[in-house]
Amino acid sequence: MNPFEMVVAIVAIASIASVIRAKYGVVRRGRGEELIQRGPDPEAERLRAEVKALKDRVAVLERLATDGSNALEREFEKLRDRD
Incomplete structure (x- = not known):
């Protein structure tokens, strides 16, 4: 894997992770993450x-x-x- 492919893979993984966190209501505050309850x-x-x-x-x-x-x-x- 060349460096360009590695950078693209890292960006894709980070983007997918942020979409999943937003979907499930996980918010970063301070050092940890907490789940926001939607109701x-x-x-x-x-x-x-x-x-x-x-x-x-x-x-x-x-x-x-x-x-x-x-x-x-x-x-x-x-x-x-x-x-």
Whole structure:
């Protein structure tokens, strides 16, 4: 094996190793490597629930804005009872 082939082989091995580490979530920090767990993020789930609640409220407000006055009063009462 000539030196050029050896350099290409080393670069290829290093590239493949870094792709495999990235795929499995291994991150280098300091002297060692640690595995990052990929799973549901509680903060993201909380934000999704909050966005869903806000979308529901906006839908109610849009319906209130387009309905007649009697329907408006009924919806306000429903909202007061729910909160």
